[in-house]
Amino acid sequence: MQVLIHxxxxxxxxxxxxxxxxxxxxCGVGLAWLPGKDLDRTFMVxxxxxCLSAAFVLxxxxxxxxxxxxxxxxxxxxxxxxxVWTGFFAAMALTGWGLLRMEISETYKAFLGxxxxxxxxxxxxLAKTLRDxxxxxLAEARAEGRRSALSAE
Numbered sequence: 001m002q003v004l005i006h007x008x009x010x011x012x013x014x015x016x017x018x019x020x021x022x023x024x025x026x027c028g029v030g031l032a033w034l035p036g037k038d039l040d041r042t043f044m045v046x047x048x049x050x051c052l053s054a055a056f057v058l059x060x061x062x063x064x065x066x067x068x069x070x071x072x073x074x075x076x077x078x079x080x081x082x083x084v085w086t087g088f089f090a091a092m093a094l095t096g097w098g099l100l101r102m103e104i105s106e107t108y109k110a111f112l113g114x115x116x117x118x119x120x121x122x123x124x125x126l127a128k129t130l131r132d133x134x135x136x137x138l139a140e141a142r143a144e145g146r147r148s149a150l151s152a153e
Contacts, residue, residue, distance in 0.1 A: 005139045008129055016129045020122040026115040034112070040102050047095030048116060054091040055120050058084055059127035092120075 008016075027048055034041045061076065061084045068075040076084075099112055 005136050005143070006132075007136045008132055013129060013133075016122075016125050020119075020126045023115065023119040023122040027112075027119050030108075030112045030115050035104055035108065036102060040098070040104075043098045044095070044102075044112070047091070047098055048119065050091040051095050051116065051120055052123055054088040055123040056127055058088045059124050060131070063128070063131055 031041060031044055031048070034044065061081070064075050065081075095116065096113075099109055099116070102109065
């Protein structure tokens with residue numbers, strides 16, 4: 001029996017990585033030239049990293065639970081679900097609050113806000129692409145194991 005294993009194209013993977021790196025670059029540029037106080041810059045850097053890590057954790061959590069539900073099993077406790085979602089929304093809300101309260105021009109706030117949201121969307125896309133690649137590798141390894149077992153019989 002032939003097993004069809006879906007893989008993303010190299011062009012798609014390149015686009016995903018390019019978009020993610022462009023978002024990181026834009027955020028870095030915006031933060032490096034952030035006018036105002038060093039404390040504001042430090043807060044925003046921490047907020048961006050908090051949002052970035054929370055987005056990766058949320059993407060993994062959602063994917064793991066979706067797969068587990070399809071298999072009829074439970075992965076995470078309700079409390080962990082609460083922690084993951086609360087962490088993501090707290091990261092987004094606190095970073096947004098910090099951005100809005102800064103005493104900088106509206107144009108600069110818009111640049112930082114758009115680059116930040118671009119980073120978050122690219123993070124979700126990158127997490128999915130990486131996970132799809134990992135699952136395709138596992139499927140290929142399982143298929144190869146089955147072929148080896150059948151040929152050894």
